[in-house]
Amino acid sequence: MPIYNAPVRDMQFILHDVLEVSASGLPGHEELDRDFTEAVLEAAGKLASEVLTPLNVVGDQQGCTLENGVVRTPDGFGEAFEQMKEGGWTALDCDPEYGGQGMPYLLGLATGEVFVSANMAFNMYQGLTHGAYSAIHAHGTDEQKQKYLPKMVSCEWTGTMNLTEPHCGTDLGLLRSKAEPQDDGSYLITGQKIFISAGDHDMSENVIHLVLAKAPGGGESTKGISLFIVPKFLVNEDGSLGDRNNVSVGNLEEKMGIHGNSTCVMNYDGAKGWLLGDLHKGMRAMFTMMNEARIGVGLQGYALAEAAYQNAVEYAKDRLQGRAVTGAENPEGPADPLIVHPDIRRSLMDQKSFLEGARMLAFWGAHQIDRAHSGDEAAEGLISLMTPVIKGFLTDKGFDTTVLAQQVYGGHGYIEEHGMSQFVRDARITMIYEGANGVQALDLVSRKLAQDGGKHVMAFFESVKAFIKEHEGNEALKADFLEPLKAASKDLQAAAMFFMNNGMKNPNHALAGSYDFMHLFGHTALGFMWARMAVAAQKALDEGTGNDDFYKTKLATGRYYMKRQLPMTGTHLARIESGADPVMELDAEQF
Missing domain, CATH: 1.10.540.10 (Acyl-CoA dehydrogenase/oxidase, N-terminal domain)
Known part of the structure; x- marks a missing residue:
């Protein structure tokens, strides 16, 4: 196990x-x-x-x-x-x-x-x-908070988010669920939702569903969507549970992974619900939940990879296969452990350098959210910009990392007994739900770059520039960390400039490069995080704070990322600058 x-x-x-x-x-x-x-x-x-x-x-x-x-x-x-x-x-x-x-x-x-x-x-x-x-x-409202939040904080009652419908995933303008207003101020919700994680289960007394639906007068686009609180059991005035609401589980989805979570088809048959937030402004309220969820899914991407990596390291140290090309390192045994082989080392270093950089990026992002909660508007803008990068890049690379960990096991990685398959299968969903990664890339390029006149992406560039300038006298880190970070930042700026110069004339030039841009941004962000960690580790070594081995290992892992992973920014820039023509050249019939 x-x-x-x-x-x-x-x-x-x-x-x-x-x-x-x-x-x-x-x-x-x-x-x-x-x-x-x-x-x-x-x-x-x-x-x-x-x-x-x-x-x-x-x-x-x-x-x-x-x-x-x-x-x-x-x-x-x-x-x-x-x-x-x-x-x-x-x-x-x-x-x-x-x-x-x-x-x-x-x-x-x-x-x-x-x-x-x-x-x-x-x-x-x-x-x-x-x-x-x-x-x-x-x-x-204050009444809604008092009624629902104490039991949700304790998880006596659990919660869900209900967006997706059978015909409607990313394009919520196609949403069909209806909300009919009642004389008592409530609404009757009718429709079907699919892919509802934790939609129902036996671990809590009640499930509080947040459901997107269209109320009269809102129009046909997403601007007409409202958000409703629809409890599984109605809640009495004294906080006790009342009658069962008209919401039921139609089916459980058969999934590739995350089998332990109940992913439900939810049927709303005139279920009683109450408006959350303003009428026809449901997307704004839902995005409070979605943005938090997207940061959380980015975390899932690297957290699963962390578990897979830990097991791969143990296996690589224990499994005896072949001899080191430079001479036996386990002469008393029949073979050397896998970890002596350079390609296994390459795989493990790819995993380790990504994981530690990803953790730093996620923690940094969470720190920006705390700053935003304290009223820092710059931090709020910065985390808004970085949310699709954290979600998309960390889950793409997190899945890749679970596959690398599985590969260390060879054939045993393909056998369920060793558990590596589950990490791979579970990680795959992170690239899809809470906004598929292609949609994250489109959001980044089409909305977030230009948000507030582009000041948030400019703030990111300025942060990198100021950091490099602050530490440019640190000769121990200049060649290995600061110069590669500067090069990556220039690639990112060049890509943004390409979109600015070409996207207005032909939007496909920007959209065809959006996925590469998300990864270019992700690598640059991890490079920035690694440079920050390198400064801290070098400072600890210089000050003799103890545990030198930890800090030396941190610097060596960072150097690996800067030398072996960060240069991918050049590849992504080249793809972006090839424009939309190679992507759009074939007619639909030619595929």
Whole structure:
């Protein structure tokens, strides 16, 4: 069975050596000293390794079942969910007014990584609840907040998001679900939703669905869509549960992975719902949930890869195959371990350098969200720009990394017994849901680059430029980190300039290069993160703070990324500058 151990030391390095969170001046961050965050992460890691990791394969093998209209989760999930609730993990970064602990979003994201690595399908139940909580917290009335949030914070009630319909995925303008207003201020919701993660299950008393539907007078486009709170059980005035609402599970989807999560077809047959936010402004309210979910899915991409990588490293150290080309390194044994071979080392370094850079980018992004919550508009604009990059790039590369980890096992990686297949299968969905990665790339190029006159992408460029200038006198890092980062940033700026010069004349020139641009941006962002980590690691070595091996390993891993991965920005730029003609040349009949 696969193993997993929370990478607490690396998380602590990012939180304290790089981001210096306790000294950031943000509300609540002064509490995040080294001892406190270490205790939290160690406790999360213990729950993850001892309880959630063993259930991961159980969830994969058993899946969920639908019996007489009730969804049953795999053996052990209910007991584990109770431990999550009792430990306060579901309430970590929620508002204390509704029973939360009021910790920064960054700490919630860090513990979320641990739980996703251990058991992604299980963690989705509380993860989606958190997203629904955030939408109600941001857009709900005081009455709605008091009615729903305390039970959602504790996960006595869980939450979902209902967007997709059989004929309508990305293009929500085609949405058909209807909302008919009633005299008492409620609406009757009618329609069918598909692919609803955690749509129903036996681990909570109630499920609070957030449902997109069209109310009269809104028109045909997405501008006419409203968002509604539709509980599985109606809630009485005193907070107790009332009658069952007219919402039911039509079917459970048969999926490639995340079998332990109940992905449902939901039927709304005149179900009673209440408007969340403004009428016909449902997309604005839903995007509060979607943006958080997209950061969370980016985390899923690299968190699954972290678990796969840990197992690949153990296998590479234990499995004896062949001899090192430079001479036997295990002369007493019949063969050397796999890890002596350069191509295995190349694979493991690809994995390690991506994972540590991805973690830094996700933590940095969460820190921007905390800054935005404190009123920093620049941080809000920056994380809005970076959300499609974090979601799209980290899940694309995260999936690739699980495949690399599986490949280390050779034929055994293809056998279910070793568990590597599950990491690959589970990771594949991250590239699709919460906005397929092609859509993320289109959003980045067509909307986010030009947002607010392009000032957010310019702010990113200025941050990189200022960082390089600040550290240009650091000879230990100049050639290995600063110069490659400068080159990557120039490639990114050249790509943006190509879109500016050519996209207006022919929008296809921009859209045909959007996916490459997302990856170019992703590599540049990871290069920036690695340069920041290198500065912190070199500083720790210079100051003799101890644990030199950790910091030397960090620098060596960063050098690998800068030399072997970051040059991909040049390839992506070349593809972008080839324009739309090679992409659009064939007629549809020629495919």
